[in-house]
Amino acid sequence: MRIDEHPILGTFDKGKKVQFTFDGRVMEGFEGEPVAVALRSNGVLVHRYTTRRNEPRGVFCAIGRCTDCIMVVDDVPNVRTCVEPLKEGMVIHTQVGKGPEMSE
Amino acid sequence: MRRCEMVSIGAGPAGLAGAIEAARNGVEVVAFDENERPGGQLFKQIHKFFGSSVHQAGVRGFNIGNSLLDEARKLGVEVSLKSVVLGIYENNVMNVMIRDKIEQVKAERILVATGASENMIPFPGWTLPGVIGAGAAQTMANLHGIRPGKRLLMVGSGNVGVVVAYQMLQAGCEVAAVIDAAPKIGGYGVHAAKVARHGVPFLMSHTMKGAHGKEKVEKATIIQVDEKWKPIPGTEKSFDVDTICIAVGLNPMNKLVRMSGCKTVYVPVLGGLIPAHNPNQETSIPGVYVAGDVSGIEEASTAIIEGRIAGLAIANSLDYLDEGPFIEQRNQQFQNMEGLRSGSHGDARSKAKEYLNAVMKG
DSSP: OBOSOBTTTBSOOOOOEEEEEETTEEEEEETTSBHHHHHHHTTOOOOEEOTTTOOEEOOSSSSSSSOTTEEEETTEEEEETTTSBOOTTOEEEOEETTOOOOOO | OEEEEEEEEOOSHHHHHHHHHHHHTTOOEEEEOSSSSSSTTGGGOOSBOOSOGGGTTTSBHHHHHHHHHHHHHHTTOEEEOSEEEEEEEGGGEEEEEETTEEEEEEEEEEEEOOOEEEOOOOOTTTTSTTEEEHHHHHIIIIIHOBOSOSEEEEEOOSHHHHHHHHHHHHTTOEEEEEEESSSSOOSOHHHHHHHHHTTOOEEESEEEEEEEOSSSOOEEEEEEBOTTSOBOTTOOEEEOOSEEEEOOOEEEOOHHHHTTTOOEEEEGGGTEEEEOOOTTOBOSSTTEEEOGGGGSOOOHHHHHHHHHHHHHHHHHHTTSSOHHHHHHHHHHHHHHHHHHTOHHHHHHHHHHHHHHHHHHHO
């Protein structure tokens, strides 16, 4: 999925490689890139299932507008993964419905 | 409450250009942008721009973005990122969420340059992962260096459709076809021809019938439409694709500016509900200006010029720029604009802008 060499842009300076988990699986991505990009590079397209019909949803606008790509990130539900920068050790889960209740 | 002379809402091409012209004349400017990075959508425009040298023709979008940012920084424009303007209230007071805190800001002049969002067409299966906006495809490939998919279908043959289709080829994706319900290609011939030379078929008078797949897109079905855009049964075609890009136009992001109470007009040729504005880009609310896509869907190059006009007018209205040089500089920008609003598409936009000005006069 990643573009190694682009005819106009050359190579992408991505910085440091970091590990994170997605539904318990250990994956790799680059620090600071959107969580959604790191997931896509690992073949993950389904980010959540809807509340009423349990339908799969993924990235749609990729600029933080549509909120279709929300997931549970480090126990926080409804995080827009297309604009959330990836950090080392992030724990990411597929969101089901509105996600888990947050404790105070 | 924080007070400042001018606030630009949005640090894209229009907002930055406005901030630059005002700051150049001595106005203290803060530009709020909700994103992590400034520049709006310019940094995913890797194609060369059109026009003449004054429009920076031949320069790629992201380089125009970098030069605007450099200029703004040199002139002391404060660019406040991750800052969402939540509302515009009476007397030019705004609530701004800066990271996790809400701050009240009052500005003598506000330039609303919030840009546009993408139009969508719903069809069975359109919510499946793999159906994305054309802008999303650009963001993934050109900003983050990742292909949205292996093989994709482009829906819409306007400028965005043909430019992004070509950019997907550059990114190493296969483009199965470009389709459009209209009988003719909407985008510039130069871009469409580049896509066609790669052997990508253009299927005109075709629309989406459905996207299929269990967890994500595996197949797309299209159908031919008649001259009244009604689907013709029996003309379905299917493509094995993992991605469907929707490029069916943009609409102005007008929600924020409408909170100011400004007059608006529905103008289809400009993409929807547009705040009426005069040639200085000022709305019916004194001190509130608009520029770029929010004041009518056009291009980055026209957005920059509108931003510059608004910035000059703001500097003039705050007594930083005398009437003589203001008129002279503004007329220069009007002249630059003329070149971009020519041809059949340009003429229609030009007329629509005159209409908006007429509405202002009542």
